[in-house]
Amino acid sequence: MIRGYNIDKYLGRDKILNNVNINVNKGSIYGLIGPNGAGKTTLLKTLVDIYEPEKGEVFILGESIKDNTKIKAKIGYVADNLKFYPNFKLEDTVDFYRNTYPFWDEEKFIQLKNIFKLEEKKKLKSLSKGMKTQLALMLNLSISPKILILDEPTSGLDPVIKRKVLDIIIDEVAENETTVLISSHHLGELERICDYIGIIHEGQILLEDSIEHLKLNVRKIQVAFKNGLPEEIKNNPDVLSIENRGKVYEIIVNENMDIFMESIKKHNPILLETIDMSLEEIFVYKMGGVGYGFEDIIL
Amino acid sequence: MFNIDISSSTPIYEQIVDNVKEGILKGLFEPGEKLPSVRELAKTMRLNPNTVQKAYQELERQKVTITLRGKGTYISTDYKPRKDEDKLMEVKEMFKKGIVEAHYMGFNEEDIINMIKELLEELEGGKAND
Amino acid sequence: MDLKILSFNKVLFKKDFNMVKFLILFIAGMLFATTTINIISRGNAFNNLQKYYMENGIEYNREKIVEDYKNQVDWVLSDWNSNGINILFIIGMPITLIALLFSEEKRQRTFEVLQVMPYTRYEIFFNKLLVALVSMALPFIINGLIMILALGFSPTLRMFYSVGQVIKWILLYFYYQLPILAFALIFGTITGTTVSHIILTIIFLIFPMGITTLIFWNLDMLGLNLGNVNMFFENILINIMNYTPLGVLINQGDIIYILVSLGMIILAKILFSKNKIERNGETLEFEKTESFFKFGVAICTALLVGLIFSWIFNDYVSLSQVSVVLIMFLGYVVGGILGYIAAHFSIKVNKSKA
Numbered sequence: 001m002i003r004g005y006n007i008d009k010y011l012g013r014d015k016i017l018n019n020v021n022i023n024v025n026k027g028s029i030y031g032l033i034g035p036n037g038a039g040k041t042t043l044l045k046t047l048v049d050i051y052e053p054e055k056g057e058v059f060i061l062g063e064s065i066k067d068n069t070k071i072k073a074k075i076g077y078v079a080d081n082l083k084f085y086p087n088f089k090l091e092d093t094v095d096f097y098r099n100t101y102p103f104w105d106e107e108k109f110i111q112l113k114n115i116f117k118l119e120e121k122k123k124l125k126s127l128s129k130g131m132k133t134q135l136a137l138m139l140n141l142s143i144s145p146k147i148l149i150l151d152e153p154t155s156g157l158d159p160v161i162k163r164k165v166l167d168i169i170i171d172e173v174a175e176n177e178t179t180v181l182i183s184s185h186h187l188g189e190l191e192r193i194c195d196y197i198g199i200i201h202e203g204q205i206l207l208e209d210s211i212e213h214l215k216l217n218v219r220k221i222q223v224a225f226k227n228g229l230p231e232e233i234k235n236n237p238d239v240l241s242i243e244n245r246g247k248v249y250e251i252i253v254n255e256n257m258d259i260f261m262e263s264i265k266k267h268n269p270i271l272l273e274t275i276d277m278s279l280e281e282i283f284v285y286k287m288g289g290v291g292y293g294f295e296d297i298i299l
Numbered sequence: 300m301f302n303i304d305i306s307s308s309t310p311i312y313e314q315i316v317d318n319v320k321e322g323i324l325k326g327l328f329e330p331g332e333k334l335p336s337v338r339e340l341a342k343t344m345r346l347n348p349n350t351v352q353k354a355y356q357e358l359e360r361q362k363v364t365i366t367l368r369g370k371g372t373y374i375s376t377d378y379k380p381r382k383d384e385d386k387l388m389e390v391k392e393m394f395k396k397g398i399v400e401a402h403y404m405g406f407n408e409e410d411i412i413n414m415i416k417e418l419l420e421e422l423e424g425g426k427a428n429d
Numbered sequence: 430m431d432l433k434i435l436s437f438n439k440v441l442f443k444k445d446f447n448m449v450k451f452l453i454l455f456i457a458g459m460l461f462a463t464t465t466i467n468i469i470s471r472g473n474a475f476n477n478l479q480k481y482y483m484e485n486g487i488e489y490n491r492e493k494i495v496e497d498y499k500n501q502v503d504w505v506l507s508d509w510n511s512n513g514i515n516i517l518f519i520i521g522m523p524i525t526l527i528a529l530l531f532s533e534e535k536r537q538r539t540f541e542v543l544q545v546m547p548y549t550r551y552e553i554f555f556n557k558l559l560v561a562l563v564s565m566a567l568p569f570i571i572n573g574l575i576m577i578l579a580l581g582f583s584p585t586l587r588m589f590y591s592v593g594q595v596i597k598w599i600l601l602y603f604y605y606q607l608p609i610l611a612f613a614l615i616f617g618t619i620t621g622t623t624v625s626h627i628i629l630t631i632i633f634l635i636f637p638m639g640i641t642t643l644i645f646w647n648l649d650m651l652g653l654n655l656g657n658v659n660m661f662f663e664n665i666l667i668n669i670m671n672y673t674p675l676g677v678l679i680n681q682g683d684i685i686y687i688l689v690s691l692g693m694i695i696l697a698k699i700l701f702s703k704n705k706i707e708r709n710g711e712t713l714e715f716e717k718t719e720s721f722f723k724f725g726v727a728i729c730t731a732l733l734v735g736l737i738f739s740w741i742f743n744d745y746v747s748l749s750q751v752s753v754v755l756i757m758f759l760g761y762v763v764g765g766i767l768g769y770i771a772a773h774f775s776i777k778v779n780k781s782k783a
């Protein structure tokens with residue numbers, strides 16, 4: 001549904017995106033995670049044709065996004081720093097959207113209006129950030145989008161509104177099979193609702209996978225042997241990390257858990273347990289835990 | 300309604316499946332009873348609808364539930380637990396763990412078997428009382 | 430590729446028109462106060478004058494008075510020099526329109542909103558251009574209609590002017606404003622902020638004449654005998670002016686200006702398509718123009734300061750030609766450096782912190 005191929009993007013002299021490939025499948029909720037400055041906003045803006053990549057291409061719903069009004073009519077974009085016309089009143093903005101987008105759903109808009117309760121006569125410049133996000137969400141959902149792209153939609157929101165926003169996104173996907181791409185520097189709230197995750201760091205996508213796949217594949221095992229850790233285990237290419245306290249070894253395996261377990265059992269361990277790993281931990285080990293500052297991303 | 304642990308290594312859809320099965324065992328769900336729709340469950344539990352969808356598909360695959368088009372998903376009336384090889388291994392491992400622990404704590408074979416009986420009664424107890 | 434040339438969009442047009450509504454009303458009001466009132470009040474003025482003469486038994490030549498009034502009205506309607514404020518309309522209105530329609534959107538970063546919406550760059554450009562053209566004409570049309578209506582109500586006025594003249598007036602001022610608009614439009618697409626847009630447009634409007642004067646005076650100061658050229662300097666300036674958009678002021682109804690305006694508009698459209706959203710808010714739209722800009726400013730300030738130095742020193746001391754040259758050279762260096770730094774700084778201050 002959303003595909004970015006080999007994207008390079010410069011802002012001034014700085015290379016913000018470096019050969020980025022991203023793939024968001026239809027109907028999934030894809031979380032783009034990365035620390036501040038990693039390039040999340042730049043990537044999202046490139047995907048919706050605000051920025052033109054110096055290299056690479058963006059395809060949405062199977063077509064190139066560049067100047068493509070047909071596809072843009074089906075994309076909802078909620079920016080993290082909402083720039084509307086400051087002197088427009090709310091109702092003017094609604095009017096503008098209503099008349100611009102061919103698939104505007106008035107009923108849906110009224111429903112959302114009742115949930116969010118924003119005053120129509122207010123000028124945009126007088127709205128708080130939270131209110132602007134709500135407005136943007138309201139508008140972009142009313143256009144009956146097939147694709148919803150949100151840039152840190154929950155940052156700066158109080159917990160009540162945050163929950164409202166996430167609920168509405170889930171609702172949207174549940175009712176309409178909308179494809180959602182949502183960026184955040186905060187893993188916690190996304191872990192629950194996303195089924196796919198992409199990690200971006202210093203302009204590169206380091207990892208892109210389904211959460212399920214990650215959880216099934218990256219596993220932690222506690223094991224102990226009478227005579228210490230066998231060489232074969234130590235040298236197994238699927239092993240991501242080995243730590244030990246005394247005789248007990250904690251091993252992180254990347255893939256092929258079954259095969260690995262077989263090879264462990266061959267050596268008759270005196271202790272063998274699988275330990276739950278949180279998504280956070282999975283990331284840390286998968287990234288090699290070396291210098292990516294992941295501890296900052298994840299709360 | 301369900302008990303989902305996001306930080307567990309068990310995928311969420313699997314947890315949902317397990318929850319439903321446990322619910323049936325405990326008597327929370329009657330055969331023939333209608334489960335919430337994918338949409339409703341996703342909304343209530345704030346989970347990804349695809350995940351819920353996958354759980355429902357798995358439940359249907361395991362013949363725990365039946366989906367009637369246009370009507371909804373229902374607990375099947377003739378749910379017979381199948382012997383799933385991998386699951387069997389897992390269950391065996393779990394028992395083994397429990398037994399080892401109990402043994403370490405000083406329980407003998409008889410104690411352990413009694414404990415199991417008690418637990419079974421507890422779980423099915425709700426059902427038995429209907 | 431948009432093959433539709435006429436890409437009118439009601440929603441965009443309305444939005445853009447609302448941005449400039451107040452400006453249209455303001456100019457219309459100003460026009461009314463300076464031109465329209467002047468003209469339509471002549472009916473009453475004439476009648477009162479006649480009455481005064483008759484009541485006081487003064488001899489008067491009615492035909493001459495009518496002739497005078499006719500000439501005056503004609504002068505007001507056909508000569509932009511008839512009122513100092515006209516030049517303000519001709520230059521100020523187009524530049525302000527482009528500043529509001531293009532530069533302000535860049536400054537407020539609202540192009541981002543439009544860019545995500547199902548509008549093509551061309552649609553956005555076309556509708557803004559249309560609003561600008563309509564806005565340029567509207568104040569004149571409104572006042573023109575008032576003057577034409579006045580003709581209907583007052584037979585006296587019919588002696589002084591005709592519908593044809595009013596229409597000519599409307600068309601004339603559209604003709605005057607068009608090249609300025611096209612010129613401002615180009616600068617709207619190569620600058621990223623309102624301030625740099627307005628300043629650069631005005632500077633480049635008068636640049637050809639300005640730089641010629643500067644060079645001329647510099648050469649003069651440096652002692653290079655310009656001989657006969659001195660006498661015809663004014664003519665030279667006027668000739669050069671013909672090649673700038675301001676040339677319309679001295680050439681009424683020359684089609685070449687209309688054609689060149691069209692050309693500039695097409696150029697502006699091409700430049701606008703190449704605009705990058707991320708450069709909105711920067712002084713200059715295209716990074717490659719930054720060096721050119723800095724050196725250009727440096728050269729101009731060099732010439733200016735060189736001249737100023739020579740004036741200052743000439744006032745105090747009578748110098749030999751060699752000394753004058755040296756002082757001017759010093760001025761060039763100082764001016765050049767100052768100019769370069771100022772230009773550099775004006776770019777830096779808007780540099781994106783992203």
